[in-house]
Amino acid sequence: MSKLVGHAAPNFTAEAVVDGEITNIKLEDFKGKWKILFFYPLDFTFVCPTEIVAFSEAAEKFREKNCELIACSVDSVFSHLAWTQQDRSDGGLGEVKFPLLADLNKTIARDYEVLTQEGVALRGLFIIDDNDVVQQATVNNLSVGRSVNEALRLLSAYQFTAEKGDVCPANWVEGDDSMTPHPEGSKAWFNKHN
DSSP states (O other): OOTTTTSBOOOOEEEEEETTEEEEEEGGGGTTSEEEEEEOSOSSOSHHHHHHHHHHHTHHHHHTTTEEEEEEESSOHHHHHHHHHSOGGGTOOOOOSSOEEEOTTOHHHHHTTOBOTTSOBOEEEEEEOTTSBEEEEEEEOTTOOOOHHHHHHHHHHHHHHHHHOOBOOTTOOTTSOOBOSSHHHHHHHHHHTO
8 A cells, every 4th residue: 555645746847748848847837637647567568558548548638627637657768769769650659648757766666655676766647636645546556557547537436526525435436326425325225335
């Protein structure tokens, strides 16, 4: 379990590739927005581009929910740039619709508790709310990619609970019944769903 959940997200300032350009970004640049910060092991690998491309193709769905995506690995910003300039059919990424953070000194991966002893980041994903509090953290080992749909579902659920005050039962998706966080609310939900 991540000790970060329920606490302020560790701040960062780092170089990143944004819209094909190298620039500096920091967590504060996304003030007032929800964020999904996800780590991946290395550029020019195998599972990583499938995740980055899938998140990039869904970037507008996240933006519609006032959420910005940010990806991070321990590669250099120059490696990120080269990877985005290479066509997907040749093992590259092509256009990416969110920043690729360069964490060459591994500070960000260490701060978010995903750095391995071998010096790469595990597949950590952090949902950070509009007040910069970590609401959710998952960490996959290197061999299995994450689900964009599950990230969207979790984002929707945390935004719903932040706005409404209700809680979301198992397998909740947008439009499903929520539950009042009270014994009577629980009984009402189970009585309706039996």
